[in-house]
C-alpha cells in the first residue's frame with residue numbers, strides 16, 4: 001500500500017501493529033502524530049469499520065487535520081471515525097447518555113468564565129472574603145480535584161487528598177466545592193472538568209453503557225499522551241479494557257500541563273496496566289534542521305527526570321539559531337516584526353509560516369503593535385477570544401437558556417437585558433423563592449401570578465411568553481433561523497444597532513459575525529444535526545487555538561502551551577529572560593524548573609528552518625521598568641549553534657558569532673534611499689490604470705507604475721514604518737520607491 005512508503009521502518013511497524021496495546025514515547029518532530037494518522041488509515045484499509053475507531057487529540061484542529069489526511073487515503077468513510085479532544089468526544093457521549101446521571105440531554109457547558117462567575121455569586125452569598133478565597137484559586141482547586149476524580153464528598157471527608165497545596169486546605173474549600181457542584185447540577189450545567197468527571201462516573205456506575213462503548217470503540221488512539229490527567233487516563237483504561245487495542249504516543253520531554261493535573265506517571269502506569277505492551281521508539285526527526293535538533297537535545301539533557309532518547313535528523317544543518325538582544329520590550333517587538341517583514345519578502349514566505357511564541361499572554365502587546373505598524377496580518381491565539389465578548393455571550397445566553405431553562409448563569413444575563421425593569425432585588429427574591437420551593441426560577445416565572453401581584457407580573461409574563469416562543473423556534477427551525485429570529489425579536493440587535501459609537505458598531509458587527517458563523521455551520525455539507533443544541537455544543541468546546549478564523553494568512557502569536565504539536569517554518573521564541581522564562585513563579589523546586597525547561601524544549605522544537613531567540617535588557621513588568629538579564633536557558637545551548645545578532649529597529653543583518661550576551665554595541669546600518677522621480681520617455685499608462693494593494697508585494701513580481709512604466713521587483717526593505725521596494729524599470733533602471741506613496745499595479749509574476 002503506497003501510503004506506507006512514506007514512513008520509516010519503525011513508523012511502519014507502529015502502523016501495522018494494529019492489535020494489542022502499543023506505546024511510542026519519542027522526541028519532538030519524530031512523526032508520532034503522523035503514525036497515528038496513518039494507523040487509522042491503515043485500519044480502515046484493512047476493513048475495520050471507521051465507526052469502531054476512536055482518536056483523541058490535543059486540539060480539535062489537530063483532529064480535523066488528521067481527518068483530511070485520512071480522507072485522502074480512504075475517502076469520505078474517514079468522517080465516521082470518532083475524533084477530537086477528550087472534552088469534545090466525551091461531551092458527545094454525554095449528550096446521548098446524560099439523563100442516566102441526572103442531567104438534561106441539552107445540558108449547558110459552562111466555560112471558565114461562567115464557572116468563575118458562579119463561584120463569585122456563591123462567595124458573595126456566603127459572605128466569604130474573596131481575597132482569602134480568590135475565585136481563581138477556588139476554581140483551580142476544584143478543577144484539580146475533578147481531574148483526579150475526587151468528588152466533593154471525598155474532598156470533604158479527606159482534604160489531605162490535595163495536601164500538596166495550602167490553599168486547598170482552607171476550611172471552607174470543600175464546602176465551596178459542594179455548593180458549586182450543587183448549583184451546577186441544579187442549572188443542568190457541566191463545567192469543562194465535569195465532562196471528564198461525569199464520563200468516568202457514567203462508565204463506572206453503568207456497566208451496560210460502558211459495555212456499549214467498549215464494543216463501539218474497538219481501536220483507541222491517544223496523541224500527546226504525556227499530558228493526559230488521571231481522569232482521562234482512567235476513562236480510556238475503562239474503554240480499552242475489553243479489546244485492549246490501544247495505541248498511545250507522546251513525549252515525556254514535552255509534558256507541560258502538570259499544573260492542570262497532567263500526570264507523567266501515566267506513562268509508567270501504562271506499562272503496568274498492559275504487561276503485553278509493545279513499546280516502539282522513534283528517533284529520527286523530520287521537522288527541523290540539524291542545528292535546531294541538536295540545540296533541543298542540549299537543553300533537554302539538563303533535565304534529570306527524563307527518559308533516555310537519541311534524536312537525530314538527516315535534514316540539513318541550516319542556519320544557526322539567531323539570538324536577538326533588544327534594549328526594551330518595544331524594541332524587541334519592532335525588531336521581530338521587521339525581521340518577519342524582510343524574511344517574508346526575501347524568502348518568499350507567507351505570514352502563516354511565522355510564529356511568535358511567548359511564556360505569558362501579556363507579552364503579545366509589543367508584537368501586536370509592531371506588526372500592525374508594518375501592516376502584517378496576525379492573530380493572537382488565546383487572549384480575549386471572540387466568544388468571550390460581552391455581546392456574543394449575551395446572544396449565546398439567550399440561545400442556551402432557550403434550550404436549558406435551568407441554566408442559572410444564562411438566566412442572570414438575559415432576564416433584564418435588554419432592560420425590562422426586572423431589577424437585582426427581584427431576581428434575588430426569585431432565587432430565594434425557587435430555593436424554598438425546591439424548583440427552578442423558570443418554574444416560578446411560569447407561575448408568577450401565584451407568588452406576586454403588581455406591575456412586574458405582566459413584565460415577567462411577557463418574558464416567559466418570549467422564551468416559550470423561542471423554544472418553539474429552537475425545536476422546529478435550524479440553528480441559524482432560530483438564532484437569527486431570537487437575536488431580532490429579543491431586541492438585542494436593535495439595542496446594538498442604535499448605539500452608534502465606534503464600540504457599538506463593532507459590537508453590532510460581532511453579532512452579525514456570530515450569525516454568519518451559525519449560517520456556515522448549518523450550510524456545511526457534512527453537518528447532519530443542524531439543531532441549535534448541536535451548534536452550541538460545538539462552539540462550547542472550541543479550544544482557543546480554533547476560535548479565530550483560519551482562512552486569513554496571518555502570523556501566529558501564542559503562548560508556548562498552545563503551540564504543542566504544531567510546526568512553523570520560522571519561529572521566534574521571545575522574552576528569553578530570567579524571571580520571565582523560566583518564570584519567577586516556577587523557581588521553587590527542581591521539578592518546577594524542569595517543567596519550565598520542557599516548555600523551552602517544546603518552544604524550540606516547533607521550528608522547521610529558522611529559529612530566533614530574543615531577549616530585552618529592560619522591560620515594564622507590573623508597572624515598573626525593570627532591567628533584565630538573559631535566561632539561563634540560552635547558556636544551555638552549545639554556543640556553536642548560536643549567532644548573536646545585535647540590532648536596532650533600523651538595521652538588520654550586522655552579525656557576530658558566539659554567545660556574547662552583553663557588551664555588544666548595536667551597529668546601525670545606514671540605509672539611505674533616494675527617490676528621484678525622473679519621467680520615463682516612452683511609456684503611456686494604460687487607460688484603466690488602478691493601483692494594486694502592495695501589502696503582499698514580493699521579489700520577482702512584475703509591476704507597472706503610472707509614470708515609470710513596467711518593471712520588476714528586485715528587493716524589498718523596511719525600516720520600521722516605511723516599506724521600500726527596489727524596482728528595475730525597463731526604461732529607467734533601478735529605483736527605490738516608498739510603497740506608501742508609490743502607486744503600483746501588480747501584473748502576474
Ligand SMILES: Nc1ncnc2c1ncn2[C@@H]1O[C@H](COP(=O)(O)OP(=O)(O)OP(=O)(O)O)[C@@H](O)[C@H]1O
Nearest residue numbers: 006007008027028029030031032033034286287565
Ligand atoms: N517518514 C517521514 N517522512 C517524511 N516526513 C515525515 C516522516 N515522518 C514525519 N514526517 C513529518 O515530520 C513532521 C513532524 O511529524 P509529526 O508532527 O507527526 O511529529 P510528532 O512526533 O507528532 O511531533 P510533536 O512531538 O511535536 O507532536 C511533520 O511535518 C511530518 O509530516
Ligand SMILES: [Mg+2]
Nearest residue numbers: 032033034565
Ligand atoms: Mg505530534
